[in-house]
Amino acid sequence: MSLIYYPIIVSLFAIAFVYYLVSQIKKAPVAGDKAIAITAAVQEGAMSYLKRQYKTIAVVGLVLFILLFFMGWKIAIGFLIGAVLSGVSGFIGMIVSTQANTRVAEAAKRGLARALDISFKGGLITGLMVVSLGLLAVAGYYALTKDINGLIGLGFGASLISVFARVGGGIYTKAADVGADLVGKVEKGIPEDDPRNPAVIADQVGDNVGDCAGMAADIFETYAVTTVATMILGSLLFPRAEQFIMLPLILGSVSILASIIGSFFVKLGKKQNIMGSMYKGVVATVILSAIAFYPIITKYMAGQAISANNLFFSTIVGLVIAAGMFVITEYYTSKDFSPVKSIAKASETGHATNIIRGLGIGMQSTAYPVLLIAFGTIISFWLAGIYGVALAVMAMLSISGIVVGVDAYGPITDNAGGIAEMSGMPEDVRKITDALDAVGNTTKAVTKGYAIASAGLAALVLFSAYVEKVSVNGLVNFSLTNSYVIAGLLIGGLLPYLFASFLMGAVGKTAGKVVEEVRRQFKNIPGLMEGTAKPEYGKCVDIVTKAAIKEMMLPALLPIVAPILVGYFLGVQALGGLLIGAIVTGLFVGISMTTGGAAWDNAKKYIEGGAYGGKGSFAHQAAVTGDTVGDPYKDTAGPAINPMIKVLNIVALLIVAFLV
Numbered sequence: 001m002s003l004i005y006y007p008i009i010v011s012l013f014a015i016a017f018v019y020y021l022v023s024q025i026k027k028a029p030v031a032g033d034k035a036i037a038i039t040a041a042v043q044e045g046a047m048s049y050l051k052r053q054y055k056t057i058a059v060v061g062l063v064l065f066i067l068l069f070f071m072g073w074k075i076a077i078g079f080l081i082g083a084v085l086s087g088v089s090g091f092i093g094m095i096v097s098t099q100a101n102t103r104v105a106e107a108a109k110r111g112l113a114r115a116l117d118i119s120f121k122g123g124l125i126t127g128l129m130v131v132s133l134g135l136l137a138v139a140g141y142y143a144l145t146k147d148i149n150g151l152i153g154l155g156f157g158a159s160l161i162s163v164f165a166r167v168g169g170g171i172y173t174k175a176a177d178v179g180a181d182l183v184g185k186v187e188k189g190i191p192e193d194d195p196r197n198p199a200v201i202a203d204q205v206g207d208n209v210g211d212c213a214g215m216a217a218d219i220f221e222t223y224a225v226t227t228v229a230t231m232i233l234g235s236l237l238f239p240r241a242e243q244f245i246m247l248p249l250i251l252g253s254v255s256i257l258a259s260i261i262g263s264f265f266v267k268l269g270k271k272q273n274i275m276g277s278m279y280k281g282v283v284a285t286v287i288l289s290a291i292a293f294y295p296i297i298t299k300y301m302a303g304q305a306i307s308a309n310n311l312f313f314s315t316i317v318g319l320v321i322a323a324g325m326f327v328i329t330e331y332y333t334s335k336d337f338s339p340v341k342s343i344a345k346a347s348e349t350g351h352a353t354n355i356i357r358g359l360g361i362g363m364q365s366t367a368y369p370v371l372l373i374a375f376g377t378i379i380s381f382w383l384a385g386i387y388g389v390a391l392a393v394m395a396m397l398s399i400s401g402i403v404v405g406v407d408a409y410g411p412i413t414d415n416a417g418g419i420a421e422m423s424g425m426p427e428d429v430r431k432i433t434d435a436l437d438a439v440g441n442t443t444k445a446v447t448k449g450y451a452i453a454s455a456g457l458a459a460l461v462l463f464s465a466y467v468e469k470v471s472v473n474g475l476v477n478f479s480l481t482n483s484y485v486i487a488g489l490l491i492g493g494l495l496p497y498l499f500a501s502f503l504m505g506a507v508g509k510t511a512g513k514v515v516e517e518v519r520r521q522f523k524n525i526p527g528l529m530e531g532t533a534k535p536e537y538g539k540c541v542d543i544v545t546k547a548a549i550k551e552m553m554l555p556a557l558l559p560i561v562a563p564i565l566v567g568y569f570l571g572v573q574a575l576g577g578l579l580i581g582a583i584v585t586g587l588f589v590g591i592s593m594t595t596g597g598a599a600w601d602n603a604k605k606y607i608e609g610g611a612y613g614g615k616g617s618f619a620h621q622a623a624v625t626g627d628t629v630g631d632p633y634k635d636t637a638g639p640a641i642n643p644m645i646k647v648l649n650i651v652a653l654l655i656v657a658f659l660v
Contacts, residue, residue: 003246004143010253011136014128014401017260021125025099028118031106034423038201039102042415045205045541046094049172049548050213054087056549057164060557064160068153071654074145075153081141082157085133086220090165093126093216093408097208101415105425108416108432113268115416115432116277120266120405122412126216127404128259134158134223135252138231148235148245155225156650162221162643163559167503168552169214170636173206174507176544177631179514185624188522188529189616193421196528198521198535199514202544204418210635211411211444218451218642219404225646226397226458227252229465230390232653236468237387243301244387248394250296251315258288259401274439275330278406282326285402286319293395306384314380314388318395321376321457322403322450325369329449332365333598334442335606339365343603347622348612354626358603362596362633366588369453373587377460386464393457396450407447410440438605445598448639452590455642459583462649466579469656470572478576488566488577492648495562495578496586499555499644500593500637506551507632513543555640559647564655572659575652582645590641597634600626 031039061083069076100122108115141154180199184190193200227248234244262285268277293315301308332339339361346357380392417433419425467478478485517539527533567575604623612619 003250004139007135007139007249007253008143010256011132011139014132014256014260018125018128018132021121022096025096025103025118025121025125028103029106030102031419031423031425035102035105035419035425038419038422039098041201041537042101042204042208043098045201046098046208049205049209049545050091050094052545052549053164053168057087057161061157061160072149074147074150075654078141078150078153079157081137082154082224083161084157085137086158086161086165086217089130089133089220090161090213090217092129094208094213096122096125097212097408097412097415100412102419104412104416104436105419105429105433108420108429109425112272112274112432112435115436116268116274119409119412119416119436120278123408123410124263124402124405126212126408127401128256130216130220130404131223131252131256131259131401134220134227135249135256138224138227139249142231148232151228151231152650152653155228156654158221158224159643159647159650160560162217163640163647164552164556165217166214166640166643167556168548169206169210170503170632170640171506171510171551172544172548173210174632174636175510175514175547176202176206176540178507178511178628179518179540181624181628182511182515183518183522186621191421193418195422196531196535198518198537199540200418200422201537202514202540204415205541206544207411207414212408214639215404215407215447215451218639219400221643221646222451222455222458223397223400225650226390226393226454226461229458229461230387230394232465233387233390233461233468236465237385238305241304243304247297247301247311247391250300251293251391251394252398254292254296255285255289255398256401258285258292259399261285261288262402263405274436275442278409278439278443281402282399282406285399286323289395289399290316290319306387310383310388311391314384314391315395317376317380317383318392319399321372321392321453322396322399324372325450325453326446328368328372329446329595330442332361332595333445333602335438335602335609340599340602340606343599343626344606344611344619344623347603347607347619347626351622351625354603354622355629358596358600358626358630361599362592365595365599366591369449369591370587373453373457377457386461389457390461390464393454393461396457397454403447403450406443410444413437413440441598441601441605445595445634448594448598448634449591451639451642452587452594455590455646456583456587459579459586459645459649462646462653463576463579463583466576466649466652466656469653470576477573482573484570484574485577487570488574489581491562491566491574492578492581493585495558495582495648496589496641496644499558500589500641502555502558503637503640504632506547506555507636510544510547510551513547514540517543559644560651563648563651567652567655567659572656575659579649579652582648586641586645590638593633593638593641597630597632597638600630601634603627
């Protein structure tokens with residue numbers, strides 16, 4: 001059997017395992033009574049938004065498909081496959097999340113272990129679907145066409161959907177969340193997820209379309225694009241050795257199986273440590289992957305231009321970077337460590353000092369990740385050149401199945417807590433969902449750190465492929481004495497800031513509309529504050545849906561248009577400078593926003609746990625303000641940097657033939 005069929009078989013096996021997990025979750029009982037209507041409203045809102053979002057994206061996609069067809073039908077068909085499967089991965093993530101949340105709330109009545117089991121399985125379904133569809137798309141299309149350029153189209157299709165999903169979902173979720181918090185918690189003093197708040201259903205919907213659908217499309221795109229970029233580099237650097245093209249597919253297959261086995265290690269121990277149980281699964285996956293990589297690489301890559309041992313150690317570098325990002329991000333975002341506690345302490349003296357300290361922590365949190373990435377890049381390059389760097393990134397992303405599982409667990413438990421609160425479930429149930437949700441905040445932050453680090457490295461690999469393609473025509477000159485390169489660096493460095501500013505502005509503007517609507521309802525609906533009248537939830541859902549669809553267009557198109565304009569008017573040297581400038585500033589902006597925002601969130605939760613006066617205290621009021629500022633940082637602008645910098649590089653790869 002040809003080696004290309006093994007990744008396809010592994011992908012199909014993983015999809016079959018996902019079907020088994022879905023059947024296990026469906027067997028679990030759903031929450032009854034008031035929770036039925038709440039769950040139905042969340043499911044309806046999420047489905048309605050995704051349908052409208054995908055219709056809008058379809059129009060853009062159709063135009064691009066027609067344009068790409070003139071570049072070659074293989075590129076156009078690849079674009080279509082990448083776009084459709086990226087959308088499918090996000091859609092499945094959202095569907096599973098909205099079905100698992102009510103079952104987690106009900107399972108919490110039977111204890112922490114049962115609730116954790118269902119919530120993690122719900123997240124794992126998304127994780128395994130993302131990597132199996134990504135591997136199936138790349139391996140399947142390559143098996144059919146044997147065309148590397150077609151894979152560039154596939155990567156572009158995945159990137160396009162990802163940036164729209166991240167931008168639109170991020171605007172939706174945080175506009176609803178901020179609007180709900182500003183009136184509910186700050187002005188009215190009612191709890192989070194209180195059913196009297198007219199924006200609470202929109203907030204619950206946002207968790208699914210942002211953190212589930214958005215993250216799923218994001219990681220699918222990163223996984224597929226990194227695989228494609230590594231294969232492109234292999235074909236350009238070693239044109240007569242197909243082993244270098246096939247190796248990333250083999251590594252991806254191995255780690256999918258390792259992720260499935262590792263998922264069985266996620267069990268609560270005697271200490272009832274939720275985060276510890278998650279890490280057991282991740283650590284098991286990393287170890288199993290590392291063990292399996294060695295015999296496969298040494299056998300398959302024996303006698304090649306690069307030592308098999310060097311290739312193996314490059315993959316270990318990637319796994320170490322992944323583990324390091326987990327540890328560093330948890331340190332900066334967990335309630336157990338000093339960064340979050342310092343923000344909570346700063347809240348005692350007011351809103352401004354909370355904001356100042358939170359901004360400082362976000363900036364500081366970039367240091368260790370960037371140093372880790374820098375040293376990892378140097379070591380992997382020393383071992384196996386730029387292909388070694390690509391292999392390190394591929395190894396890092398190969399464990400995405402279980403990593404996304406840990407991430408998607410977060411919004412499921414967040415929704416479960418909201419359902420428990422809104423439906424009036426007993427206090428002991430809410431205590432369990434709160435414990436799961438608190439860990440979910442950290443797991444979401446940790447996986448966002450992992451995602452931005454892998455995105456930066458993946459973009460670097462794409463840039464290397466761009467340089468190789470340009471060098472074929474003898475036009476490589478990215479010297480800093482070249483004014484066009486410097487101009488490109490400056491423009492590229494600007495783009496992540498400009499992109500993030502559009503998103504922050506969109507959240508602020510839309511949240512303002514939600515605030516006005518929530519205030520209107522509290523003022524005009526008699527008995528709403530007393531709990532004797534029902535809010536008009538649909539009004540807020542409609543506001544954020546329309547705004548998210550409208551506001552996502554400009555920032556999502558920015559990384560497509562910018563490289564075309566710079567490449568056409570300033571040339572390939574300026575475009576190369578743009579790519580590097582965007583990667584460098586994108587890393588810093590993405591890490592500082594995602595980590596800083598999560599630290600603000602957990603500082604608020606740390607105070608709500610009883611520190612510095614607890615709920616209702618002056619410190620708590622300041623922490624709520626910090627969390628409200630941090631929300632669009634960590635869930636809208638920061639994560640959307642990931643697909644943005646990769647879209648820039650993919651577009652550059654697509655148009656390079658027209659520029660040289």
